[in-house]
Structure formats: C-alpha cells, structure tokens
Amino acid sequence: MATTESNIDTQYLVVPGGTIVAPVDDFVVPSGVKPRRKSAFGVFREMPIVVKLGVFWLFLIFVGAIYAQLDVRVFNGSLPLADPNLQLNNFNPATGEFGTATPLESPSWAHLLGTDALARDTFSRAVHGSWVSVTVAVVSVTCGVIVGGVLGSLVGFVRGKTETALMAGIDVLLAFPALVLLLALISIFEVRDLFVISFVIGLLSIPAYMRVSRANSLAISNREFVVAAQAIGTKKLTILWREIIPNVMPTLIAYAMVAAAGVIVVEGALSFLGLSVQLPTPTWGNMINQARRDIKINFGQVLYPALILTFTVLALNQVGDFFQRRSAHRGSSL
C-alpha cells in the first residue's frame, strides 16, 4: 500500500535527456485504488521560487481587481482606496475642500505611487486598471478553453472530413495578424465596452486553443486506455468526455496562461493606442500613454504601470511554463 499512498509523480525516474522511465512496480496500480491527486498546496510547494513569486503576484493583481470593483459597485467608494478619477488638486464636492496634492508628485505614504498629470492617485488607478486586464484575460481564456478546447478535442478524436474542414478554416483565421484584425473590428464597429472588447479578443484567440487541444487530443486518442474504452464499446461521446478532455485540459490550461499573457499585452497595446475602453476608465495601457507626455518631468508615472504590466505578463509566462512542464511530465506517465 505504501506505493499508492505516496505520490505517483515523484516515483518516476528522470533519465538525462528528458525521457521518463517508471520503475516496473509502478505499472501495477492496485485495482480500485486511484492515484491520489496532489492538493493545490502540494503543487505550490513543488514550484521553484520564481514561479511561487509569480503566483503570489497574480494573486495580488486578482485581489486588487476584485477589491476595486467592490469599491465601485458595492461600497460606492467607501473602501480605503482613493477615487481613481478624482483630481486631488481641485475642489472636492464630497468633502467641500480643495485637495492638497499637486500633479506629478513622487511616491509618498499618502500616494503610494505618486500622482499623475491630473493629480489623480496613481496607485488607485493602477489597482482599478487591473480590473480591465483581469477581465480581458479571464473572458478570453474562458472562450478559448471551453470552445477551443472542446472543438479541438472533438476533431482530434473523431478525425475525418470535419477535422480537415475545420482546421482549414482555423488556418485561414490564424493567417491574419491578430492585432490588425482586432484594430479593424474594434474601430469599424466602434466598440468601447470592456466586455465586448474582451469577447472579440476571446473569439480571435479560439483558433490557437483549438490547435493546441487538437494536437493533444490526437496523441491521446492513440493511447491504450482510449483504445480499451473503444474495445469495450463505450460511446464516443462518453470517451470524449471522460477520457480525452480530462487529459487535454492540463496542457491546455498551461497554454491558456501563456495565452492570457499575450492577451493582456494586446489589450495594453490597444489602450496605449487609445482604442480600448473609454477614458477616464484607468487601464495600465492608457496610464502609460497619458504619462509619456510628461516623461521629461516624472518618468515614474510611466515606469510604475509599465512595471506592473510587465510583471503580470512575466508571472503568467512563468506559471504557464511551470504547468506546461508539469503536464508534459504527467502526460508521459499516464
């Protein structure tokens, strides 16, 4: 029983060159005993320090985004965070007093990241800006994983003419430089709503997800357990649902993190060009764009949102890479 109690993953020997060889004993999994899944905390402990930092950073961004939205929608700005659109040097109708802040202040305890050209609190704007990035990433990942993941798994498993036709269509869509298509769509239809923009970006990212999930589904469809399921007459849909998709998902989710990083950059570029959500809604991209006019006076105002954006992208890439390595390892030991 000792072998089933401890973790399956750790018992495989990794030989130099990357191939993974399992000790013979491990091929015999006692019947009825499922190898235990690692808890989320167990996975976290096994991460290298850089990846841990990445997870921590992403958690902060996520919490910041939720906090900012709660502040706006539920608590009407009564939570302890400055109003992102309040010009702190002007008359404030809420308090009946003039603000004491000046434009382009350097960081202080009152304004953690200083103030921008209109004397608005940059820290608060950055926290509120994270909502836009998080929304775009979450919506596009959801579109990609659900639609792209299921369609890709399906065509990789079923094959035949459906596959050829669908993948040809996908190739056409992938043949378009995504940013240009996005610009054309958003500008021609004059889209300024955050959820519509996220959805358009999500739609455009489906083809890439389909490619990844199809490739994995192709590989898994030839594995023994799928052949065995077919041999005992399991329905195709059941095989797809119970054997293929659960095994495609780990790799696809690892890909989704890297793709989310790309999507956040695309939204950043759109905001930077002034073509994303309407001003004065803060986004990291439009903060950078507005601050770059005063680059000679206060470079910090460009630097802070730029660093936040870069750290987020870096963190997503690192965490995604980690899960990709992990799922590759797991896949070869299935």
Next chain:
Amino acid sequence: MLKTIAFIFLRLIATLLAITFLTFAMVALLPGDPVDTILGTGPRTDEQVSSIRGDLNLDDPFLIRYVSWLGDAVTGDLGDSYITDQPVAETISQRVPVTAQLAIMAILIAVAAAIPIGVLGAYKQSKWQDSTSSGAVQVALSIPNFIVGIFLIWLFAVQWNLLPASNWNRISDGIGANLQSAIMPSLALALGTAAVFSRLVRSDMIGTLQENYILSARAKGLSDRYILFRHALRPSSLSLMTIVGISFGALLGGTVVIETLFAIPGLGFSLINAINGRDIILIQGITVFIAVMFILINTVVDLLYAVLDPRIRRS
C-alpha cells in the same frame, strides 16, 4: 515535390479569397447605411451621397459588390479615401517602404543577437551562462514592445540626448539621419523577436549537438567554435528561417504600436490615423494589404522550406 508546391498554391488562393472576403464583409455588413458611416453626421449634398453609392456599388447585391471590389483590388485599385480624397493604393505605396525598413532592421538585429545567445545557451547547457541567458530571454519575452520603446526614448532621448524621440528622416535625407531615427524603433521591435529566435536556436542546437556527426567532428579535433558555427548551426537555419517568416507578420502588428509611439509615417501609423479619422475605406485597404502581405510572406517561407529541406524535397 510538385504535389507539395501545388498544395501550397491552392492553399494560398483559398486563404487569400477568405481573407479578402472577411475584410470586405466586415465593412459591408456594418450596421446602418455605409454612406452615413463614411460621411459622418456633418452636412452633405445629394451629389456626394449618390457618388458614394455609385463608387461602392451600394445598389448591387453583396456578392456582386465583393467580386467587383476584389477585381479592382487585384488591379491595384483599393478605392479613394473620402477624407483625404487620395487613392488608398497611393497612400499605401508611400508608407510601405518605411514600415518595411523597420521590420527588416528589426529582424536583422534580432537574428544577429539571437544566434550568439542561443548558441551559448546550447553549448553551456545547464551551466550558469545558460541559466542567465535563459532568464534574460524570459524577461525579454515578457516586456511589451511599446514599453521597450518608451524606455529607450527615456534613456537615449531624455537622459542622454543622443537620439531623436520622433522626427522621422527618410532615406532621401541621408543614410545617417535615417538610421538615427530608425534605430530606436527597430530595437524596440527587435527585443521580443530576438528572445523568440534565441529560444529556438538554443533548443534546436541542443538536439543537433547530440548527433553523431558532431561527435565525429570533435574526434577529428576541430575547434569547438568551428563545430558550433559551421556544423551545428546549419541545420538550425531552416527552422530559423521559418520563424523569421512567421515573425514578420507579428512585426507588422507591432509596427502599428511602435510607429504611433515614435510618430513614424509608416503603414501602421496611417492605420491608426485612419481609425481616429473614421476613414473606413482606408482602414479596409490597409487591413487587407497587411493581411495579404502576411499570407504571401508565409507562403514564400513554406515554398523555400519545401525547396531547401531535403526531407520534404524527396518525398
């Protein structure tokens, strides 16, 4: 071989048809009357309206409009902008050289930086040189190009006052002046691209270095440097070529942002200007042009690959 080439051409034609159709449909299926979109809400005369309806064949069915638009487009007529009254094709042909120069410079810089970094990573695999360069590559991959651009402006234009932050100089203004205004934007475009390339070179080369012919070259007593750059790099050049082709497309997207940042009168900047001015015909023309260029470049890469790689050539 012939079969491969025929297949590539068939796919090219299908993709081109699909892309042009999509771009055309995007504009043609705009909600509301296209005349309103083009003329905006300002004052208008019946003459203007009827001339636009005539130009765009708005009274014909959708498919016929597409075919006649495509026919014009193939002969180089992408319509006239209703904002500037300039033919779209003329605007594009003026702007293309600038964007092409940026993209080519970026690719050259990226390849020049990526090969030594990738080779070093593969040669010193798992040693500190490899982990340092891999870490740097990871960071480079994660910095959006407009942030690189702003940082370069801050460093070279604001702090050190070495290079101009805007003011594009054409090649006709002298090579030196032209390079001065082109170096920062191409560096900004090159950083991420170089990271992608060097990753590829590294992983490709780690595979190659385990081959027997490398061992035999080593046994002959050739120097490591000679083996690395003469023997081991050659097989990687094919995959490098493929990714150069693919990156060209990504760069065309990247130039939109970088050209706007540096106020460079290229294709991307005029796309943004067209978007801000709601110049629908120009948006459509530039979009379709960029997409077609992208597809053509990818096809050329595919063809070269089929011709150069002996494994594909023989089959």
